[in-house]
Amino acid sequence: MAEGPTSSGGESGDQSPRSNVREHYRYLPIANINRIMKKGLPANGKIARDAKETLQECVSEFISFITSEASDKCQKEKRKTINGDDLLWAMATLGFEDYIDPLKVYLNRFREIEGDTRGSAKSADGSAKNDGIGAHFGQDIQ
Numbered sequence: 001m002a003e004g005p006t007s008s009g010g011e012s013g014d015q016s017p018r019s020n021v022r023e024h025y026r027y028l029p030i031a032n033i034n035r036i037m038k039k040g041l042p043a044n045g046k047i048a049r050d051a052k053e054t055l056q057e058c059v060s061e062f063i064s065f066i067t068s069e070a071s072d073k074c075q076k077e078k079r080k081t082i083n084g085d086d087l088l089w090a091m092a093t094l095g096f097e098d099y100i101d102p103l104k105v106y107l108n109r110f111r112e113i114e115g116d117t118r119g120s121a122k123s124a125d126g127s128a129k130n131d132g133i134g135a136h137f138g139q140d141i142q
Contacts, residue, residue, distance in 0.1 A: 027060045066090050084110075 033056045037047050069090035070082045084107040092100055 027056050028063075030056055033059065066094065066096075069094055 030052055033052055034047065037052065037055065038045070041047070066087055067082065067090075070086040073086055073089060074080065074082050088100055088103055088107070091097075091103070
């Protein structure tokens with residue numbers, strides 16, 4: 001198996017402390033991955049460490065893949081901010097059409113809660129919201 005997210009080596013072979021910090025921030029926290037994975041298991045179910053780390057890598061790569069496509073679109077349109085609509089466009093472009101409708105529902109509910117329908121998560125005073133999107137919805141969105 002390839003080097004996991006907790007290994008000390010970077011892909012470029014750079015062993016500096018700075019490369020380890022970059023590697024650390026490249027992945028979602030393993031505790032979040034673990035919590036999500038456990039929701040799909042019986043109470044006594046166990047998850048191997050390498051399974052968590054593999055999923056951590058895959059999820060992070062998927063996010064980078066979608067975000068990169070959305071970023072390219074924004075650059076072509078001479079915009080600096082990626083919004084939810086850009087991410088949905090990127091997912092459709094990359095072949096993830098089956099996820100678009102549920103994500104539109106999620107995004108619209110988020111915008112309703114935030115009081116914003118323009119496509120960004122800014123409040124009426126122009127300041128960016130610091131809340132996580134999932135905190136607004138709990139477990140009722142499937």
